[in-house]
Amino acid sequence: MTIRETLVNGPLGFGTAPLGNMFRDIPDDEADATVEAAWEAGTRFFDTAPFYGAGLAEIRLGKNLSRRKRDDYVLSTKVGRIILDEVITGPQEFGDKGTLFQYGRKNKVIFDYSADGTKRSIEGSLKRLGVDRLDFVWIHDIAQDFYGDEWLAMFEAARTGAMKVLDKLRDEGVIKGWGLGVNKVEPVEIMLGLSEVRPSGTLLAGRYTLLDHDYALQRLMPKAQEKGVQIVVGGPYSSGILAGGAHFEYSAAPPEIVTKVEKIKKTAARYGVSIKSAALQFCLAHPASAAVIPGASKPERIAEDHAALNAAIPGDFWQELRQDKLVSDDAPLPIDR
Template sequence: VIDDYSAEGTRRSIEQSLKRLQTDRIDFIYVHDISPDFHGDEWVTKFDEARNGAFPELERLRSEGVIKSWGIGVNRTEPIELALDLENANPDISLQATRYTLLDHEHALQRLMPAAQEQGMNIVVGAPYGSGIIAGGTHYEYGEAPSEVTSRVDQMNDIAARHGVDLIAAALQFSAAHPAVAAVIPGTTRPERIQENKAALHANIPDAFWHELRKQGIVSPEAPLPISK
């Protein structure tokens, strides 16, 4: 994989996408993976390349009407938080995977979400099932789940069973409940998952379930919840 976050590389990539898609406009563009989990200690260097190249070019493409919105697509919160502080860029949507879930949301809740709301940026939550473990898989953050994560999911499953709740539905609705979140993108490994995810998003979940998650310390006291008003 060759990383090219230059202005020229960014415009060329989008022009090629327009040709493949046979369209003259793209709604959303994400600058992917300028993050510690992909580039290690070099991630700030990569971010600076994007800040001086890709970001200004995306601003121009948006003003030209070629794209509707742009932002960052990462598994960590730091790059999005850094982008929100830039004076020469105004990303209006970003994809944040794995950091606003039932298993992990405190940092995003305290820092990313308030900053996004203040700047008017929409957040798209990816991997609401922690990349699989909440949905019955064995992966967490794209690797094997450690024992402490497995134990926490077991605890959540026990609570869900007592309240007659599908934990998948709870995870999806939790990620969608924050006012900064514009959309949630769960996995669609097979066609029927689309309808399953839609049903999960609208499943009835009793308020008592959410209150118990809070009581057990699984959900932050400050996290917005999809409860009855």
């Protein structure tokens, strides 16, 4: 069964990184209200990870989903990082992710892509989420320092450990599928070239968006289609800059990105189009895309996302983006369907 066939209620999911106190300290009641709003709006696909706030997002999501029937929603989480009981005294700092979750729990987080680490990670996630099973499992962030020795060791550990375990769990029917959960294209390309494993899909964050899609378009999406591996698009708002925020790639947006966003906004305003609508609908226009999972930490943002996905966008808007080179000439657009 493909990811698209598994989804209960359409391609719009909910990425729960913000529930791990990404960028700010979110009160528990606000986090719960956001998940509640997602459910009431019809969201039935939830993606999370141990890394998000050192288990905080999983705990918060699980608390809300405990009110639901398990068969009524699709749930994915990630492996590759283990949350320890050990509590650190200094600030949480995560390499290329910086202090992204400095307001999360203070539990120590370590990398572990081994077979035993994968099983341990899944057990921890099930406990924090309070569920008896997962639908999809992504191997998380196997992309840091991509060309360095440390990355090569991580990928080799995942190839011989996590990938083999997840293949077996999928074949046994314990999970519906697995893949990578990364924000770089290259690891997915390499995984798709491996003959000994059979991924079901991949969560690709921030690499197939209005602002950044050329590389994935040319190198990954055709290969994914050829292999029958569907893409879950994470980070469709590019860390927030496409949704009224100031972040791009988890940091302050550079001037050239701000300038590009302003150009898209001006075009969108002339056609009465929400930039959120353009961002979501662009991600899903590619036939390799199965779902899109924007994050949110406020209930009102959920309604905006659902309205944005369903809004009508004039074909001339997309044509103008192409003409102005704001999207690639080769990128499939909603008008091409």
